[in-house]
């Protein structure tokens with residue numbers, strides 16, 4: 205990671221991102237509350253807050269789930285990925301307001317503990333349609349809590365990126381829980397089916413985006429063309445690699461990024477130490493490979509971040525035969541210097 209990049213651009217980017225999130229949230233709430241108060245003058249403030257925050261949290265969940273595949277399909281969306289965690293934490297706060305007001309409105313007035321009341325709500329009714337929908341919302345909220353609570357890089361380092369990512373994949377379970385929460389809730393409370401219509405469109409959008417991103421990755425990702433008798437992989441003609449950019453090849457479970465810069469070639473692991481971002485989709489800035497996700501930087505020849513940063517990635521040996529670039533897929537230990545190939 206570079207000193208000036210981390211010190212200046214990173215913070216400015218964060219502030220701008222957070223301002224956009226805050227303006228978006230306030231605009232949605234003002235619009236929703238204004239419109240509903242006008243259309244339904246007898247609605248209570250509590251119900252307005254419950255509905256505005258419930259639908260907003262659901263909308264934010266769709267946006268969060270779309271960012272990953274969108275950024276893969278088109279780099280224009282990469283800035284949205286930089287601080288997706290801020291969007292996640294904001295979602296948790298909005299969803300908590302919805303949950304809290306529901307608990308105050310429907311579960312705090314009786315003799316039972318309000319949480320017990322949420323967990324048993326609806327279960328006294330017969331038939332599948334009366335499946336209790338509120339515990340589903342509570343369970344999703346607990347998942348959002350764990351994601352928000354472990355959101356700092358401190359937890360990423362302590363839990364290891366692998367476990368941390370597994371925790372994050374629970375977002376899809378939370379999404380399924382919320383879909384059921386809304387469908388069963390709307391059916392039981394005999395609400396307008398418009399919400400279910402929007403939800404169907406949202407599901408199609410999310411599934412479609414994930415399929416499109418998966419298809420693109422499968423088509424373009426990194427299939428080795430030739431492997432010679434010693435196990436080296438043919439990367440392809442030098443001309444295929446743009447200056448200050450990389451070509452990515454797959455070597456078993458590993459992906460390798462081969463960078464071309466200043467008349468030289470170097471190869472490093474494609475996996476960023478920060479949050480597994482795709483280094484080969486980044487570019488060389490100030491002589492360093494710069495991760496497209498959050499700007500961590502690595503020197504191409506030894507895979508080390510410039511001082512004082514400690515991150516290191518594996519490096520690989522390269523060879524040039526005519527204009528063909530070849531890579532040895534056996535990774536060298538993180539931070540190993542490899543003399544760049546000159547052409």
Ligand code: HEM
Pocket residue numbers: 254255256258259261262265299302303304306307310322338341342343344345382385386389393399
């Ligand atoms: C403690 C957790 C939760 C409880 C007790 C709860 C309870 C409820 C209740 C009682 C309703 C019907 C309200 C009405 O009469 O309009 C509702 C609706 C809804 N909930 Fe939740 N919920 C919880 C968590 C969540 C979460 C985490 C989300 C989304 C991220 C969510 C999204 C929605 C949506 C979109 C609706 C339909 C719109 C509305 O009528 O408010 N809920 N929820």
Ligand code: HEM
Pocket residue numbers: 268269270271272273288289290291292293295296348349351352354355356357360369372373375479480
């Ligand atoms: C309630 C809070 C959060 C929500 C709702 C959320 C949402 C998501 C989603 C939807 C994914 C997986 C799908 C995809 O790649 O598009 C994901 C993965 C990820 N999230 Fe979060 N997130 C939250 C908190 C955080 C925090 C706090 C961080 C930062 C420390 C973070 C960083 C990441 C990373 C690095 C991935 C893996 C990306 C990948 O390899 O594709 N998230 N998160």
Ligand code: FES
Pocket residue numbers: 476477478479480481482495496497498499500
């Ligand atoms: S800088 Fe965050 S994943 Fe690379």
